[in-house]
Amino acid sequence: MKFALASYGTRGDIEPTVAVGRELLRRGHEVSLAVPPDLVGFVESVGLGAVPYGPDTQVWLDTYRTFWTSFFGSFWRIPYLIKLWGEIWETVIRCWEEMTTALTSLADGADLLLTGQSFMETAANVAEYFDIPLATLHYVPVRANGHLLPILPPPVGRSVMTVMEWAGWRMNKKAEDTQRRELGLPKATSPALRRITERGSLEIQGYDELCFPGLADEWAKWDGLRPFVGTLTMELTTDADDEVASWIAAGKPPICFGFGSMPVESPLETLEMISSACARLGERALICAGWSDFGDAALADHVKIVRAVSYAATFPVCRAVVHHGGAGTTAASLRAGVPTLILSMDLVQTIWGTRIKHLKVGTTRRFSATTTDSLVSDLRQILAPEYAVRAREVATHMTKPAESVANTADLMEDFARLKHSG
Numbered sequence: 001m002k003f004a005l006a007s008y009g010t011r012g013d014i015e016p017t018v019a020v021g022r023e024l025l026r027r028g029h030e031v032s033l034a035v036p037p038d039l040v041g042f043v044e045s046v047g048l049g050a051v052p053y054g055p056d057t058q059v060w061l062d063t064y065r066t067f068w069t070s071f072f073g074s075f076w077r078i079p080y081l082i083k084l085w086g087e088i089w090e091t092v093i094r095c096w097e098e099m100t101t102a103l104t105s106l107a108d109g110a111d112l113l114l115t116g117q118s119f120m121e122t123a124a125n126v127a128e129y130f131d132i133p134l135a136t137l138h139y140v141p142v143r144a145n146g147h148l149l150p151i152l153p154p155p156v157g158r159s160v161m162t163v164m165e166w167a168g169w170r171m172n173k174k175a176e177d178t179q180r181r182e183l184g185l186p187k188a189t190s191p192a193l194r195r196i197t198e199r200g201s202l203e204i205q206g207y208d209e210l211c212f213p214g215l216a217d218e219w220a221k222w223d224g225l226r227p228f229v230g231t232l233t234m235e236l237t238t239d240a241d242d243e244v245a246s247w248i249a250a251g252k253p254p255i256c257f258g259f260g261s262m263p264v265e266s267p268l269e270t271l272e273m274i275s276s277a278c279a280r281l282g283e284r285a286l287i288c289a290g291w292s293d294f295g296d297a298a299l300a301d302h303v304k305i306v307r308a309v310s311y312a313a314t315f316p317v318c319r320a321v322v323h324h325g326g327a328g329t330t331a332a333s334l335r336a337g338v339p340t341l342i343l344s345m346d347l348v349q350t351i352w353g354t355r356i357k358h359l360k361v362g363t364t365r366r367f368s369a370t371t372t373d374s375l376v377s378d379l380r381q382i383l384a385p386e387y388a389v390r391a392r393e394v395a396t397h398m399t400k401p402a403e404s405v406a407n408t409a410d411l412m413e414d415f416a417r418l419k420h421s422g
Helices: 011-026 037-045 058-073 078-093 096-107 120-130 154-183 192-198 241-249 267-281 311-317 327-336 347-358 372-382 385-395 401-421
Strands: 002-006 030-035 050-052 112-115 134-138 202-205 255-258 285-288 303-306 320-323 340-344 362-366
Touching (some): 002 011, 011 030, 011 134, 011 327, 030 037, 030 096, 037 050, 050 096, 096 120, 096 154, 112 401, 120 154, 120 192, 154 192, 241 303, 255 311, 267 285, 267 372, 311 327, 320 327, 320 372, 327 385, 340 347, 347 362, 362 372
Parallel strands (some): 002 030, 030 050, 112 134, 134 202, 255 285, 255 320, 285 303, 320 340
16 A cells, blocks of 8 residues: 655654654555655655655744743733744745645555644645545644643633634635645635544544543544554664763763753753752753754763763663653653653643643643752652652553554554545
């Protein structure tokens, strides 16, 4: 069979799609991917082919970070927030036509089109144009439900999410109308998320069911079309793994800090904050720089900086993990069985911070509101013995990465066969 896979976002957004694509290729299928231009090389490095899809992610990351920092810190500045959000979407929507062209070429003759969470509308319209099955991959529950926003009563939470669906559709409507017109499709009269569900698409939940208790029961009426598979990852190794393992073995297990593809605004100030907090607590700090540039800063003896490490190998031998709250990194810390502190930078990361707190395996705070004193306080809290005990318990219930990938590939194969035989 031929599978077309499209995913837009940072490395953490892309890896789940790449993981399942590699498994499908191993099974003998034809697999083609569309990813941001600056991540084509990453896809090719693991043995898959890819075409550019939208703008480079770094084009909008700084504005994206500024938007969410302002949203949480000064939400009353509505005109400024609208301006920032408009800048983000102007960059991306400008490429909607290019994305459609890439997807149309990719999906021609495909037995199934899989799309990541961003730009589902674009992929859904292309799947409708070719009349092929559509599968969507979610990193948080984006369909209306009563469990995503625990501070609200379930009916209110569902209503809020429904309103957000309509607001998102209206914001993108001009670009989507143009796309549908050029594809020869009738004008849409309802949000794309609703149309995806009504079309009977496979909506894969790429996280563990235990993270959102009660959600599976609420969605049982969809008769298996919203399966929970766990987080998809390839658990890749890095060149720094052996060096890091030696450093860890030479002293007390460290606290691992990582911010992935979300670069911090002031790297040197962040480094000083981490170094000071860990010195006060008598802890060592392993900092995974990711896309943040810490330059040639002088390091204290208890601090080590690397670009990246294997989370699967490193997290389990650390005392605790501090990160931005990306879905993949959160799953890695949950699977590792160590306490977690999430310092979130956007809404999705804030949601995962809430889930970490709900599971009683750690706590959370906005990165922009973090100080040396607050970091010391939060670390002291999660280093208490009860958090380690609870983290180890939760880890035993997490889906194993290989199982998540295999189950997702099974679902996609079965869904494609079912739709074509039907």
